[in-house]
Amino acid sequence: MGDETRLPRRAALVTGSSRGIGRAVAEELARAGFDVCVNCSGEKGLAAARDLADRLAAECGVRAVAHAANVADAAEAQALVDAACEAFGRLDVLVNNAGITRDGLLARMKEEDFDAVVGVNLKGTFNCCHAAVPRMMKQRFGRIVNMSSVVGVAGNAGQANYAASKAGVIGLTKSIAREVASRNITANAVAPGFIETDMTAALTDKQREAMAGRIAARRLGSPEDVAALVRFLASDEAGYVTGQVICVDGGMSL
Numbered sequence: 001m002g003d004e005t006r007l008p009r010r011a012a013l014v015t016g017s018s019r020g021i022g023r024a025v026a027e028e029l030a031r032a033g034f035d036v037c038v039n040c041s042g043e044k045g046l047a048a049a050r051d052l053a054d055r056l057a058a059e060c061g062v063r064a065v066a067h068a069a070n071v072a073d074a075a076e077a078q079a080l081v082d083a084a085c086e087a088f089g090r091l092d093v094l095v096n097n098a099g100i101t102r103d104g105l106l107a108r109m110k111e112e113d114f115d116a117v118v119g120v121n122l123k124g125t126f127n128c129c130h131a132a133v134p135r136m137m138k139q140r141f142g143r144i145v146n147m148s149s150v151v152g153v154a155g156n157a158g159q160a161n162y163a164a165s166k167a168g169v170i171g172l173t174k175s176i177a178r179e180v181a182s183r184n185i186t187a188n189a190v191a192p193g194f195i196e197t198d199m200t201a202a203l204t205d206k207q208r209e210a211m212a213g214r215i216a217a218r219r220l221g222s223p224e225d226v227a228a229l230v231r232f233l234a235s236d237e238a239g240y241v242t243g244q245v246i247c248v249d250g251g252m253s254l
């Protein structure tokens with residue numbers, strides 16, 4: 001088979017991949033042969049992001065770089081996408097995973113807690129898509145995977161800001177999917193249930209048990225459970241799946 005029939009090496013940017021679900025996604029994509037740009041919000045997470053990139057390059061034989069950027073800031077998001085494009089010469093996959101919580105009941109929720117959560121989770125996703133889509137349009141290939149949440153579908157007491165941001169991610173994803181489908185670019189949302197990461201580490205054992213009782217699979221999910229789905233949505237084979245919201249929640253939302 002001649003070289004011209006081979007697919008180009010795919011390159012991925014995973015936001016918020018210094019730890020948690022994002023790290024598992026970066027690992028999964030690197031194992032599948034993608035070049036990967038690892039991201040964290042600032043200097044604090046950069047050592048972990050660099051360690052991960054170095055390990056992925058050594059273990060998986062792919063190119064891997066780390067870049068700190070606060071995705072809530074449009075200029076930083078643009079610089080992040082530019083850095084990934086420069087490192088790999090292309091950008092095929094954008095996984096918008098960076099996210100934060102600032103939980104509280106509506107009556108007590110501060111305006112800055114609403115703005116911060118919407119700023120990172122929703123505006124950050126917009127910022128990165130806005131920066132990456134022109135590149136994907138030129139390539140006539142792209143896979144966008146946006147991290148939503150089951151909470152964005154069903155709502156959750158104490159998480160009005162977070163649920164609003166994750167519901168917004170779904171609307172954003174479906175709109176982008178409609179705009180870019182004819183250019184061979186897909187956009188899908190993944191909606192995890194309760195996944196064991198720093199984000200859910202504050203739960204007590206009792207809360208954890210109560211939570212598991214509401215899940216058909218009777219266990220919390222792992223970052224790897226989510227990463228496997230992202231790997232499929234990022235693949236060339238997933239080209240006819242777009243505008244979807246896929247729950248990875250062990251049947252919690254059934």
Ligand code: NAP
Nearest residue numbers: 016018019020021040041045070071098099149195197199
């Ligand atoms: P996590 O363990 O708290 O990790 C969050 C990641 O996002 C970190 O790498 C963090 O980097 C990065 N990040 C935070 N703010 C950022 C910013 N402004 N710019 C760039 N990166 C930023 O979270 P997780 O549990 O893995 O969650 C990952 C995603 O899945 C989030 O979107 C979350 O909402 C979603 N999700 C999680 C669950 C769950 O149960 N865990 C359920 C549903 C959905 P730093 O190290 O620099 O802070």
